[in-house]
Amino acid sequence: MTSPDSALLDQTIHNAIEEASQPTPTEGVFLVGAGPGDPELLTLKAVKLIARADVVLYDRLVSPEILALIRPDAERVHVGKQRSNHTLPQDQINQRLVDYAKAGRVVVRLKGGDPFIFGRGGEEIETLADAGVPFQVVPGITAASGCSAYAGIPLTHRNYAQSVRFITGHLKNDTCDLPWRDFVQSNQTLVFYMGLVGLPVITRELIAYGMTPDMPIALISKGTTPEQQVVTGNLTNIVERVAASGVHAPTLIIIGEVVRLRDKLNWVDSWRQ
Numbered sequence: 175m176t177s178p179d180s181a182l183l184d185q186t187i188h189n190a191i192e193e194a195s196q197p198t199p200t201e202g203v204f205l206v207g208a209g210p211g212d213p214e215l216l217t218l219k220a221v222k223l224i225a226r227a228d229v230v231l232y233d234r235l236v237s238p239e240i241l242a243l244i245r246p247d248a249e250r251v252h253v254g255k256q257r258s259n260h261t262l263p264q265d266q267i268n269q270r271l272v273d274y275a276k277a278g279r280v281v282v283r284l285k286g287g288d289p290f291i292f293g294r295g296g297e298e299i300e301t302l303a304d305a306g307v308p309f310q311v312v313p314g315i316t317a318a319s320g321c322s323a324y325a326g327i328p329l330t331h332r333n334y335a336q337s338v339r340f341i342t343g344h345l346k347n348d349t350c351d352l353p354w355r356d357f358v359q360s361n362q363t364l365v366f367y368m369g370l371v372g373l374p375v376i377t378r379e380l381i382a383y384g385m386t387p388d389m390p391i392a393l394i395s396k397g398t399t400p401e402q403q404v405v406t407g408n409l410t411n412i413v414e415r416v417a418a419s420g421v422h423a424p425t426l427i428i429i430g431e432v433v434r435l436r437d438k439l440n441w442v443d444s445w446r447q
């Protein structure tokens with residue numbers, strides 16, 4: 175079977191990188207979303223900028239295949255961001271972006287997923303704006319989109335959910351300072367980022383605020399990568415199932431009737447066999 179489309183795609187990517195390696199008048203900082211893991215989910219703009227950058231500051235969540243696109247002679251700065259182990263404090267990351275850009279270098283600040291969704295991208299470019307450093311923002315595929323697609327769970331569906339909420343599950347000191355009442359509305363899908371540690375609190379609070387205990391829930395670990403794992407269950411048994419599965423961060427939690435669609439729409443596993 176010939177596959178002209180794939181040849182065309184390779185050519186397009188090749189051209190994008192070639193073009194990127196030409197000197198460009200661009201300068202300043204590019205805040206770039208690296209997507210959820212699968213390197214083919216990068217945008218062409220991201221590929222071009224990563225290949226063009228003089229210096230790349232990246233987070234822990236950016237996969238090695240993506241970092242391989244960085245020019246060998248470019249400077250790479252790992253700025254960390256592991257739970258409870260921030261390699262570089264946020265204000266220092268912000269300051270470095272300013273310093274590199276003022277030194278006349280093309281700076282890429284590479285972040286997992288989309289830089290404007292739980293990525294503190296806003297804070298970083300606020301500092302740039304204050305310092306008068308030019309910047310651009312390149313969106314990326316956020317974990318909710320990547321994980322839901324690769325788990326076969328549409329986030330909205332005419333019959334089950336007309337809205338979707340992205341929520342941070344990073345609950346400081348086990349506090350439940352979230353608008354739980356709003357979360358238990360029907361026909362709504364909930365997506366918790368950073369929710370693995372808080373999962374027992376999340377399930378407990380949703381039940382306490384009136385969500386049916388048999389509401390389906392899925393936890394996706396390392397979504398869109400070859401190591402993706404999906405654990406499904408309901409609000410009462412998911413904590414136990416997740417513990418038994420031994421999954422690791424990063425994980426994304428999807429709660430709602432749409433999770434049931436996975437039984438029919440899970441396509442990834444059959445493609446990987």
Ligand code: SAH
Pocket residue numbers: 210211235285286287288289290291292293315316317318321366367368369394395396397398399423424425426427
């Ligand atoms: N800006 C990122 C989110 C940063 S917060 C985005 O738009 O996706 C980090 C959280 O994102 C993780 O704790 C996890 O909940 C989620 N996440 C990121 N990549 C993921 C992946 N490949 N699989 C599952 N969850 C992921």
